[in-house]
Amino acid sequence: MIKVSVLYPNSEQAKFNLDYYCNSHMPMVQDKLGNACKKVAVESGLCGAKPEAAAPYIAMGHLYFDSLAEYQQAFAPHAEDILSDIPNYTNTQPEIQISQVQL
């Protein structure tokens, strides 16, 4: 299984509408990706290694697929719709990490 992680960097200027992300953006993404997307996960940043340290990421979203090819096939036709929704919930530019799930 592969995991597509969308990591939204934290900063003093970073804004992130978690309610919109969880209740509007992610359902839209799941709807467009269809059955190829096996699971989604969302987290919001609390802190770094120490409670007083800022979290490196203000939020993270994760999408799971059986393979990289299945992700690419599912995502490509909807890339523009999905990416153009980003300014509706954040002023940050996400980093993308695609990973092989090991455990």
Next chain:
Amino acid sequence: MIKVSVLYPNSEQAKFNLDYYCNSHMPMVQDKLGNACKKVAVESGLCGAKPEAAAPYIAMGHLYFDSLAEYQQAFAPHAEDILSDIPNYTNTQPEIQISQVQL
């Protein structure tokens, strides 16, 4: 639920022994953290947004707890044992992200 993510930055010099991490380090960590640790996950970096782009992180490990307080209580007595094992599987310095699980 909270998620402690240990993110190992990728670079041309980065080395990571995934076999040791999955089969020695993580079982040791789970053993020391005990029942406070509800779940673990491990991923290895495949690529960035495009298949030819390097993954931002060479590997990521995640530990789930019911609360930040339970993580802190479970981790503190074993911090030195756990952290001193890092050079046995990587030459990178991990970033720590503690998150609130939303979805």
